[in-house]
Amino acid sequence: MTETASPQTIFEAMGAVVTRWTMGSSATSAASFWRDELGDDPVEAELRLLAFSGQFLGATVTAEAPLELRVLPDIPQLALPTVPEPLRPLARRILAASKDAASKADLVYFLATRGWTTHPADWMPDASDEDAPDVYAVWRDWSAFAAAGETTPRQTGNQLTAGNWEDFWPAARKAALIGLRRRDPSAARALLEAKLGSENADARLRLLSLLSDRLSGEDVAFLEGLVANDRAPKVKALATSMLARLGHGPAAGEDIAELAGFFSVKTKGLLRRSRVIEIERPKTPAQWQRRKALLDGTDLMSFSDALGLAPQDLIAAWDWNVDPAADAGLIKLIVDTGTDAQLAQAAGIISEHDATGLVVALAPRLTPAERAKFAAAGLRTHGIGFEMAQMIAGTSARLDDLLSAPAGAKLLAELRRDDAKPSDHVAEFHALGLLASRTGAQQTLQRLTSAGLLQADPRLDMLRLNAALDDNGETP
């Protein structure tokens, strides 16, 4: 090769060479320093130049990085440890088999209840994943930070005040606010009073919902202010429903008499006379619609007033399982506008009345211990399946001896059938794994494998994870 051709010379010529070829003209004259190597035959010279240029461009020219490159901060450690390494493949398999976000969330909540978190390579929440457990708040904010293109992280921690409100990313702020509400309910409310106005409607709705925890009479003035002044109908509706839970329902409108017309209070029994609500069956589809609209538009207190009953008497006198649509309407009223005591009362009654499915609707407002209790009762006395029980119980039930419930006997019998398929009852097995305590899971696994299931059966993944994972969570 000609000695004078320095890499710099070659590099400078390459622009012209590539441009000429791009246009379809000969490039050899642009690389005169290789004249000897390229030779005299014009066709051959082009090919030789192509070989040289290709090698030069491929080996020595790499894209130059821009001076300004943004490096994301380290993904922070969470307050809870990640799942032990040997169990990660199992957790990954369960996540991969979870078809929707809700069932992924089940696993994530289950782990959090037991004192664990996912490994960030296996699962991380999005910035907008409002349903993720609070322990993941710093990861959500990390994602928000990555998406926003900022370069310095904002504050995290527990000491949220009106002064440092802006320094927090939303998820960390939410977690801090939840902590504050638990420690000092009125401080949390005062903070919201100061800062809520500067947030957008969606954020206001989410922040306001945090007041559900420890809701008390002290919150009434603030909530009334929101009902009167907030611009967003959703926020107003939530504040109204919270007020109703505190017994400060809105004045009943004219419609309430019309709604009461769909029901009548009768007495029954000769010696111990008790009241019972008789539900007038709507006659036309339009009437069904109207009744539903009226139920949606009222609150528990106004409705019971219109029937001349106290709310707890209305719940006690309701004739369950006669008109499912009316049952659902009342349950919705209780969830949205009932007090905690009324809610617990309703859950107790419907659990006894073999209407266990309705407990699912009440579950989000029940405590984990109550949820576990109703799920266990449903399993033992009303023969519900594990899937339904898990919907009632959530992910922190820790039940024992599940297979002796009717659903367990049924499952074992189905496994012995001649036409049993390896893909049968996937959801039931998964629910079992979420419901059981650790020892319960170990015993259940043992019974299932001695009933003929393979230890490696993927349907048992959730049970196996439960059985293998140390339970470091707080028990309710």
Place this chain on the structure above:
Amino acid sequence: MAIDLKAVEQLATDQSSLKAAAGLAKPAKWSGIGGSSDGALIWGECAGSGANPYRVMADLRDLGNKCTCPSRKFPCKHVLGLLWLNAEAIVPFAPADTPAWVSDWLGRRRGTSAAKPASAPTATGEKDLGAARAAEPDVAEDPKDVARREAQAAKRNEETERAIVDALDALEQWIGDQLRMGLSGFIDDATARCRRIAARLVDGKAAVLAGRIDELPSRLLALASGDRPRGAVVELGKLVLLARAFRATPRDAEIRRAVASSETRETVLADPQAPRIDAQWEVLAEQVQTRRDGLVSQTTWLLNLAASGPRFAMLLDFFPASAGRRGSVFTPGERFRGELVFYPSQQPLRALLVRRDAADETLTSEWPTADQTLSDALSKPLLTEPWMIEIPLLLPQGRIAHDDSGAAWWRAADGATTLPLAGNAEGLLAGTELTRTAAIWSGNRLRILAAQSPWGRISGHD
């Protein structure tokens, strides 16, 4: 749980399957043999004709079975071989934890047949284990026949070589045409133009080169549009170099492998020049790609955990896309001790798995440090194989960074090198220090296979 040979015989589709299975019912063909503690499941890995062993599994309760080989026979000879090993207790099936690939198969199994006991034979024709086992009598060969066959083979070789050289002439002319007509037109119409010359190369017995040219357009399109003329010059320049190298040494196995075809497994195994490396390996990643010529390529990248020796090994198999989806042979992150035989090369990379055992328990989780500087690692392979398009790299400590447009870069901790990434990098990959990164450098961009970090091992980006 036990099965008898009668069941194996019934399960076989025909006598030839049984015959082939008899050849496989030998311990030397198998590794990783195991069974579930309840005795219901058995599994093993059987050496086939490819670089990867086949994973074979069976459920003894109903003789349900699965093998990762592309055979259209069901069950294939590997399954029959495994069952045979079990029926005759030729090797012990030690109770072990069910591997993830067996569990995955169990999860996918469905249909009514699973719980039924093995049914009556479905195939017609008599099958007989005894006959399958009988050795073929050796027929003494006539020396004249041998000489004649060798002469024929030499002639065929010469003909092939001539055909390839003719095809390469056509290729060079085609490359010259692309330059004359302008690379901008070539880039716009690359798929159709490459298809035509690839077809000519297939006719000229340069099948490997044809496959490479068929994939050229997709490599070009992966580049930013402003970078494509440069990319086209690099790709076409490499083709010229390869064509010239073949003309100079048509018998060189390494060059022939890049142009015409690879040696068979048997040839490599029998070659005393082929380096054999017995080491601890970590599976970095598996890439499965459907190519334009209808083949699916399955590439497994392995990292040698020893302090020295070939740092990477690549197990490469092809099978027809029509054979359906194949199960993975390895799980990324898994480690094993194994003997690999490398195709003879100045830079051994492509390999075959000869034997595989459990990994050494005492092995540190750390990857070795890179044994050459990054600039050497990037450029040295091109001195011996300038036509190479994928260079595996073991990168030192570094981190992912993003530019204003959101494109991702890998930056060395010492700031000396910054390399562009082929895809995006999100989540953990971008949010932690990467103490070591294994990647492929191709088309002047980096594709991460796997990395090590304070959070442990991280898979690469897609």
